[in-house]
Amino acid sequence: MKILKGHHGNCCCGKIRGFGRRITPARHAVLDTLSTRGEHLTAEDVFKASSRRYPNIGLATVYRTLELFTKLGMVSKLDTGDDKARYEFADGPHAKGHHHHLVCTSCRRIVDYTDFIKEEMDLLRKTEEGLSKKYGFKINSHVMQFYGLCRDCAR
Amino acid sequence: MKILKGHHGNCCCGKIRGFGRRITPARHAVLDTLSTRGEHLTAEDVFKASSRRYPNIGLATVYRTLELFTKLGMVSKLDTGDDKARYEFADGPHAKGHHHHLVCTSCRRIVDYTDFIKEEMDLLRKTEEGLSKKYGFKINSHVMQFYGLCRDCAR
DNA sequence: AACATAATTGAGAACCATTCTCAATTATAT
DNA sequence: ATATAATTGAGAATGGTTCTCAATTATGTT
Ligand SMILES: [Zn+2]
Ligand SMILES: [Zn+2]
Ligand SMILES: [Zn+2]
Ligand SMILES: [Zn+2]
Numbered sequence: 001m002k003i004l005k006g007h008h009g010n011c012c013c014g015k016i017r018g019f020g021r022r023i024t025p026a027r028h029a030v031l032d033t034l035s036t037r038g039e040h041l042t043a044e045d046v047f048k049a050s051s052r053r054y055p056n057i058g059l060a061t062v063y064r065t066l067e068l069f070t071k072l073g074m075v076s077k078l079d080t081g082d083d084k085a086r087y088e089f090a091d092g093p094h095a096k097g098h099h100h101h102l103v104c105t106s107c108r109r110i111v112d113y114t115d116f117i118k119e120e121m122d123l124l125r126k127t128e129e130g131l132s133k134k135y136g137f138k139i140n141s142h143v144m145q146f147y148g149l150c151r152d153c154a155r
Numbered sequence: 156m157k158i159l160k161g162h163h164g165n166c167c168c169g170k171i172r173g174f175g176r177r178i179t180p181a182r183h184a185v186l187d188t189l190s191t192r193g194e195h196l197t198a199e200d201v202f203k204a205s206s207r208r209y210p211n212i213g214l215a216t217v218y219r220t221l222e223l224f225t226k227l228g229m230v231s232k233l234d235t236g237d238d239k240a241r242y243e244f245a246d247g248p249h250a251k252g253h254h255h256h257l258v259c260t261s262c263r264r265i266v267d268y269t270d271f272i273k274e275e276m277d278l279l280r281k282t283e284e285g286l287s288k289k290y291g292f293k294i295n296s297h298v299m300q301f302y303g304l305c306r307d308c309a310r
Numbered sequence: 311a312a313c314a315t316a317a318t319t320g321a322g323a324a325c326c327a328t329t330c331t332c333a334a335t336t337a338t339a340t
Numbered sequence: 341a342t343a344t345a346a347t348t349g350a351g352a353a354t355g356g357t358t359c360t361c362a363a364t365t366a367t368g369t370t
Contacts, residue, residue: 020346021346021347022345022346022347024346024347024348026347026348026349027347056348056349057348057349058348058349058350058351059349059350060348060349060350060351061347061348061349064347064348083356083357
């Protein structure tokens with residue numbers, strides 16, 4: 001497979017190379033998928049969509065790639081309570097910006113919301129600082145998520 | 156097994172009966188375990204501890220019981236990112252009060268904190284209301300959790 | 311107390327998302 | 341072009357959780 005240099009901007013390739021990791025067709029395919037298909041994709045979703053561009057890609061590679069991207073901070077992995085991890089671009093050129101999630105426990109619909117995000121982030125920052133000081137933790141991430149029933153599922 | 160009536164207060168038995176479910180030795184054993192052993196127990200933890208009081212209990216029953224108690228709102232199930240659900244008494248007579256969690260991603264230590272809980276609950280309430288109105292969700296629960304490295308794991 | 315009935319149970323099999331293994335392939339620096 | 345280590349695909353393995361089903365038991369009724 002031909003690798004289109006610069007297709008995703010230099011940010012991603014640079015970031016990958018910066019960690020001594022290689023640019024490969026499989027990684028490009030996953031990158032493509034994450035930027036063109038919607039958000040909150042399961043590994044299976046990513047596998048299927050990436051297979052279209054790069055038919056030989058294996059599911060294990062998709063998992064490894066998503067894990068790598070998550071470790072590099074390019075992707076965020078989220079748990080919505082149904083035993084399947086979901087992935088989306090983290091903040092960055094392809095991302096929507098920082099948001100939190102509202103999840104329907106019946107149909108699994110996921111709403112990205114940014115309402116209140118300012119207050120939430122302020123409180124999170126303040127809390128992180130306080131907890132960090134009091135309990136001696138080096139805090140790396142947080143989860144803030146709401147669960148309920150969407151309009152369709154509620155009636 | 157002898158069932159000690161009232162041992163756990165009438166609240167739990169009443170709640171269980173109120174839903175047309177039966178009081179059984181297995182359920183009592185799980186209730187005992189949850190109230191005497193610490194918090195954040197895995198199903199396996201609950202199984203082992205409950206087996207001491209009631210040797211014939213089966214793992215599947217523990218899962219079913221924890222699921223039931225969670226549905227009845229007596230227990231809360233939490234995910235701390237290691238593919239094993241944890242369980243603890245929810246708010247109510249046996250609970251310490253509502254709290255959030257700080258999780259060490261290395262040693263899996265879990266700190267219950269109540270610092271900032273007032274501000275957090277205020278914001279959560281406000282956010283729930285706003286999201287509920289804007290997106291038409293009937294919100295039932297939330298997760299607010301911090302991940303990081305504890306002092307021992309950080310060095 | 312004995313009965314009827316549906317709920318509950320234990321044991322093990324099944325499930326399924328994810329991780330592991332390993333030989334073959336390939337990106338990258340020289 | 342060559343050497344090297346990283347990466348890969350395929351399938352097996354893992355492990356927490358759920359399912360199946362015949363046997364047992366809690367509970368209300370007689
Ligand atoms: Zn829904
Ligand atoms: Zn999102
Ligand atoms: Zn730790
Ligand atoms: Zn807790």
